[in-house]
Structures are given as C-alpha cells and as structure tokens.
Amino acid sequence: MQIATRQTEGRVILDVSGDIDLANSPAMRKMLLGEIKEKRTPKVLLNLRSVRYIDSSGIASLVEGLKASRDLGSRLILYGLSPTVREVMELSRLQRIFEIYDNEEQALAR
Amino acid sequence: MRSFDSQVSTPKTPNKTGAESASPRSEMLLQLHLKSNPDALCLVRATLQRAAEVLQFREEETRAIVRSVDEALANVIRHAYGGQKGKPIVVSCNRVRKSEHPGDAAGLEIILEDSGEAPDPGKLKSRSLQEIRPGGLGLHFIKQSMDVVEFSRKEGQNFLRLVKYPSSSKLDKRGKGE
Numbered sequence: 571m572q573i574a575t576r577q578t579e580g581r582v583i584l585d586v587s588g589d590i591d592l593a594n595s596p597a598m599r600k601m602l603l604g605e606i607k608e609k610r611t612p613k614v615l616l617n618l619r620s621v622r623y624i625d626s627s628g629i630a631s632l633v634e635g636l637k638a639s640r641d642l643g644s645r646l647i648l649y650g651l652s653p654t655v656r657e658v659m660e661l662s663r664l665q666r667i668f669e670i671y672d673n674e675e676q677a678l679a680r
Numbered sequence: 681m682r683s684f685d686s687q688v689s690t691p692k693t694p695n696k697t698g699a700e701s702a703s704p705r706s707e708m709l710l711q712l713h714l715k716s717n718p719d720a721l722c723l724v725r726a727t728l729q730r731a732a733e734v735l736q737f738r739e740e741e742t743r744a745i746v747r748s749v750d751e752a753l754a755n756v757i758r759h760a761y762g763g764q765k766g767k768p769i770v771v772s773c774n775r776v777r778k779s780e781h782p783g784d785a786a787g788l789e790i791i792l793e794d795s796g797e798a799p800d801p802g803k804l805k806s807r808s809l810q811e812i813r814p815g816g817l818g819l820h821f822i823k824q825s826m827d828v829v830e831f832s833r834k835e836g837q838n839f840l841r842l843v844k845y846p847s848s849s850k851l852d853k854r855g856k857g858e
Binding site (some may be wrong): 589591592593602623625626627650654657658659662 | 682718721722727740743746747750757758816817818821823825
C-alpha cells in the first residue's frame with residue numbers, strides 16, 4: 571500500500587493505492603487520524619481508485635477516521651471505490667454512513 | 681458455528697497435521713505452511729484467487745473466498761496468536777463435491793489450522809451492524825461470504841473449515857456451453 575498526499579487550501583487528498591490489509595492498515599489509520607485529529611484538516615478526501623483490496627481492519631480505520639471527523643466537525647470524504655471496496659462497504663452496511671462519490675470532480679464540488 | 685468432528689465422512693483427506701476434511705468426495709489441491717506474519721496475507725490472497733479461478737468460480741465468488749480466508753487468517757494472527765509473528769498456520773485447500781449432488785461443479789474447501797489460543801465462544805458471533813464502530817467485522821464478512829463456516833478445537837489445535845460452492849446460475853450457464 572502507498573499513500574500520496576495532495577494539499578490545497580483547507581483540504582487534503584490522500585491517494586491510496588494497493589492493498590489495505592492487516593499488514594498496512596495501521597499506517598493508513600495513522601495518516602488519516604494525523605490529518606483529522608492532529609492537523610485538524612477541515613476536509614479530508616480519500617481517493618480509493620487504486621485500492622485493489624481492503625479488509626475489515628482497513629474498514630475499521632475508516633470508521634475511526636469518520637468518528638474523529640464527526641467529533642471535530644470536519645469532513646471525511648471517500649471517492650473512486652473499486653467494485654471490491656464497494657462490495658466490502660456494502661457487506662458492512664457502511665455505504666450510507668460515509669460520504670461517498672464516484673470521482674474526484676464530484677468529491678471536490680461538495 | 682459447530683464442531684465438524686462428528687461430521688467426518690469417508691473418503692477423508694488427512695493433512696500432515698492430522699486434520700481431516702469434513703466433506704465427502706474431497707481431493708487435496710494444495711497446502712500452505714505459513715508463519716503468523718501479516719506480510720504473508722497478500723501471498724495467500726493471490727494463491728487463493730488463482731485457485732478459485734481455476735475452479736471456475738465467478739469473480740464475486742472468488743472475491744468472497746479470498747476475503748474470507750484473509751479475514752480468518754487475520755483473526756488467527758491477531759487473536760489466536762495475540763499478534764506474535766513466526767507462529768505456524770496451515771492452510772489446506774481441497775476440491776469437494778456434495779455427496780447428494782456428485783455431478784455438480786466442485787466446491788472449494790479451505791481448512792485453517794493453528795496452535796494458538798482457543799477463541800472465546802462469545803466472540804464467535806457476528807456483531808450487530810447497527811452499531812457503527814471499528815472492529816468486529818471480519819467474522820461477519822466470513823459468514824456472509826461462505827456456504828459453510830465451522831470451527832472446532834482438537835488436541836490443542838484450532839480448525840476453521842470454510843466451504844464455498846459455485847452458484848447454481850453459473851452451472852446453468854456452463855450447461856448451455858458458455
């Protein structure tokens with residue numbers, strides 16, 4: 571898994587690629603919570619277009635990020651979900667809890 | 681979940697550690713000997729994906745198999761071994777056929793074996809999805825994805841048996857020459 575950061579005024583885009591599993595979800599969690607809780611970034615966008623696989627530990631990290639962003643009044647936005655990631659979100663019935671968009675253009679417009 | 685010790689029927693497929701396939705008409709395809717290192721998970725996923733493709737599972741069924749085994753292994757590493765690396769895990773993959781429908785396409789049986797702590801029976805239940813909180817989703821994914829999920833403990837070893845059969849719609853398509 572790799573995470574690249576793009577930063578503009580008041581928002582950060584995290585471009586995640588590869589597999590998110592038990593081996594590397596702690597790294598994603600740390601980066602996500604760092605943006606939300608430590609840097610207090612008002613809007614964090616997670617680009618999941620190049621994520622081939624996500625397991626329950628990855629989903630747990632996303633849920634933790636969502637809770638932190640709600641607590642602080644910021645926003646966590648997901649976009650570009652592959653069929654694999656979308657399937658896992660649906661299995662965990664979290665697709666309605668998260669703010670999810672098809673692509674970056676839509677995510678940035680909100 | 682229930683023990684599968686009492687369900688064993690012949691012919692059995694013993695593995696090196698003495699675990700037996702619970703399914704009739706079982707044929708060993710491969711066996712992986714791993715250490716409880718999270719870095720090994722991606723290798724198992726790749727292997728299972730290819731095995732499911734060879735057995736002609738649909739894409740979504742293949743994803744279900746891969747996801748289930750990955751989650752089960754993650755549970756072994758995190759809970760049975762408490763995150764310790766270097767502990768043994770055996771993954772056995774068998775081709776199985778239902779005894780009542782031997783002409784149907786083969787299913788895939790995966791048996792995970794570890795020598796870690798026995799799981800707390802209370803934690804072998806899926807949690808409610810109404811509650812939005814991190815954690816506890818792995819077992820839910822497994823139960824949603826597989827046709828058979830059985831846990832047993834025998835002589836200090838944990839055994840998790842997972843079985844997935846191809847969907848009937850695919851069998852219908854294959855019967856029509858697709």
